[in-house]
Amino acid sequence: MPRFSLSAFGLAVCIVSAPAYGFDALNFDTPGMDEDLRSQLKSNAALTEAQADNRSAGADVLAAALSDYGILLETLYAAGYYGGTVSIRIDGREAADIALLSTPETVTRVDVTVTTGPKFKFGETNVAPVTPETEMPEGFKRGQTARAPLIGDAADAAIEGWRADGHAKAEIAAQRVTANHVDHLINVNLRVAPGPELRFGRLVTVNDSYVRTAALRRIAGLPSGERFDPDELKRVSNRLTRTGAFSSVTLREAETPNADGTLDIELTVTDAKPRRFGFGAELSSLEGLTLSTFWLHRNVAGGAERFRIDAEVSDISNSVDGIDASITARLEVPGAVGPDTDAYFQAAISREREPAYDLDSLELAAGLTRRYNEDLTAEIGIGYQFSKTKDDLGTREFHLVTLPLSLTYDKRDNDLDPRNGYYISADATPFADVAGDGGSGLRLYGDLRGYYGLGEADRTVLAGRLQIGSVIGPSITETQPDFLFYSGGAGTVRGQPYQSLDIDLGGGISSGGLSFIGFSGEIRQDVGKSFGVVAFADIGYVGEDQVPGSNGDWHAGAGLGVRYQTGLGPLRFDVAAPVGGDTGKGVQIYLGIGQSF
DSSP: OOOOOSTTTOSOOOOOOOOSSOOSEEEEEOTTOOHHHHHHHHHHOHHHHHHHTTOOBHHHHHHHHHHHHHHHHHHHHHTTBOSOEEEEEETTEEGGGOOGGGOOSBOOEEEEEEEOOSBOEEEEEEEESOOTTOOOOTTOSTTSBOOHHHHHHHHHHHHHHHHHTTOTTOEEEEEEEEEETTTTEEEEEEEEEOOOOOEEEEEEEOSOOSSOHHHHHHHHOOOTTSBOOHHHHHHHHHHHHHTSOEEEEEEEEOSSOOTTSEEEEEEEEEEOOSEEEEEEEEEETTTEEEEEEEEEEESSSSSOOEEEEEEEEEEETOSSSOOEEEEEEEEEETTBTBTTEEEEEEEEEEEEEOSSEEEEEEEEEEEEEEEOSSSEEEEEEEEEEEEEEEETTEEEEEEEEEOOEEEEEEOOSOSSSOOSEEEEEEEEEEEEESSSSOOOEEEEEEEEEEEEEESGGGOEEEEEEEEEEEEESSOGGGSOGGGSBOBOSTTSOTTSOTTOBOEEEETTEEEOBSEEEEEEEEEEEEETTTEEEEEEEEEEEEESSSSTTSSEEEEEEEEEEEEEEETTEEEEEEEEEEEESSSOOSOEEEEEESOOO
């Protein structure tokens, strides 16, 4: 199986000035070849790229042609053809026969002729020894088409099988791959050297970082002394990357194991810029404009901590209610209690002027965030919240001690534009009013979202969302207003005015409910490369009782939207109107970044 090599030619070619247009003709002659393989050959060819780039200088075209001998043969091998031929003629001369000193100044025509020869199948496929758990790639067996990449995949599978069993230095010790051109067979014999079973040694920092070495090791959580596991290295890398303190994280196994059977891991990090800021905006025709910004300081005290301040002003230009404003400061300490448990400390001040109530509050909280794997996260905390409220029930003060608990399971393929997967979030917040006008109880809230892509590249997406909540314990009049449930607006029922569905307590008094159910459904369809259209419908139900779905009322909205893909996620523009209930009329417009859910 001969191959042409470029190594003998080098790169010392004198490039002369050339016209700004490419050669006139590039012809591919592939007798008897199926269209898929022909298309792949043309796509892979360097000459195709040279013509598209309008390169006609002789040196450029000759270099592309010489590389294509190998590229086209490898393409044939990948399809199972090992007896093919490749001819490339530049203005009638075989490219391989053109001396470098006789390179033409310009080229007008290139003719490429490729024949496949017979298709080869696998004969012997011996790879040994392998672990019992090792699975060879599909198609790597006697009688199957001998696609060349499968041989490399089989070698990789054998090595990774041993590495997963603790043999970090497993390698291919010997290989014999032969082509039988009489019987059109490829025989593969690979001998694997597993090497000794090794344990993790030390985490060795290779370069300097503003993050302390002790903090790097604490956050990484390399299990020194335990059996080597490549999956554990991925977890170490992910823990360091999640801190946001590094723009790159590289782990490399030491070349030689230690005498005690351990293997050191070398860590190289590149510090990220310590400070960052950003902003966002969202617009609703009824709720007005929302502006938000944040300032982030990474590695505040040398332990990869994150200190972030968020500020938001909403309901700007809203003629119905006043302007809402909030500012939140949060400090996160990675690896505070083990490598997968972070600590957080948070303070927030907010001013809310909602349709149903006014609220001014101060909140202090601290807690722990535990990441069980890449999808499952849990959080527990303790907090204190002071708030002063004014609504139809009068002016009241609340002094709440809270124990917020949350669990999040995120299997979406993309946070801002999911096309497959699902998302589950559950919150439980026990609370007690220790010195105010409220009662004690438990607030529950769940958010379930699902996505299913249809067609080529999932260009059609079915999306659904279920929200459910309940306040257990106190009555409506004993519950802080922002702990109650309302419906209407971008987060619940589009097309209905914001918080337009509540509970009528009689005597001209209204309030939020003790329970809530919300359903949302969308059909998302891509149109072209950058645009998309969406049809959606939302339903919301607010109940006076603690049991969702009882003793309450419902409303609904529906509409259409347009999406435009940006580097930050899809730009969202929705138009919706009421289709059920008596809480609103007219059309509502929503504008923001990312899908609605």
